[in-house]
Amino acid sequence: GENVEQHPSTLSVQEGDSAVIKCTYSDSASNYFPWYKQELGKRPQLIIDIRSNVGEKKDQRIAVTLNKTAKHFSLHITETQPEDSAVYFCAASRENFNKFYFGSGTKLNVKP
């Protein structure tokens, strides 16, 4: 099955700085890559996703990039704010397949 690895496990940045979280996947057939944000004590919620037919997607301060050849994708958060502090999970899935495989999570701490 698919194996998704996520780095770093913890990340601490100063407010206003950028944060980058990286994930690699093993199954070259994976073609859908969502990112979920989980605030303390809350449920995970989708913040952005990308499909394999595009290399980059942006939504305000958040962007995701995908390198299919290297089988890795990254989450970029610019101008970080304290409310960005949370655990972020990457995931991978593929067409005609009902499973999502998650990375182990990155705890992001944005210091004011």
Add this chain to the structure above:
Amino acid sequence: NAGVTQTPKFQVLKTGQSMTLQCAQDMNHNSMYWYRQDPGMGLRLIYYSASEGTTDKGEVPNGYNVSRLNKREFSLRLESAAPSQTSVYFCASSDDPQRGEKLFFGSGTQLSVL
């Protein structure tokens, strides 16, 4: 619009006891999932149901059983709880995961097995 509703929110069991976690969604989604979340391990799939009447094992199914009671409800049963099953459990649903439709999660159940 409630989305995905899980009960209970907290539960403490003794080793060997049994319990059922309930999950219901009101979004008319076809697929439903049970995940467990452990520190440093991310979200691991226990069981999933691609449609009403079908269930399949995920990454960590041992010690669990599931029932897709109807399109709305998907329950997870621990027949004989063990301390290794202490975890936070999330139910989720998706309209069409084959097209990469996003997961909607319930609020979670924190389970402790003593």
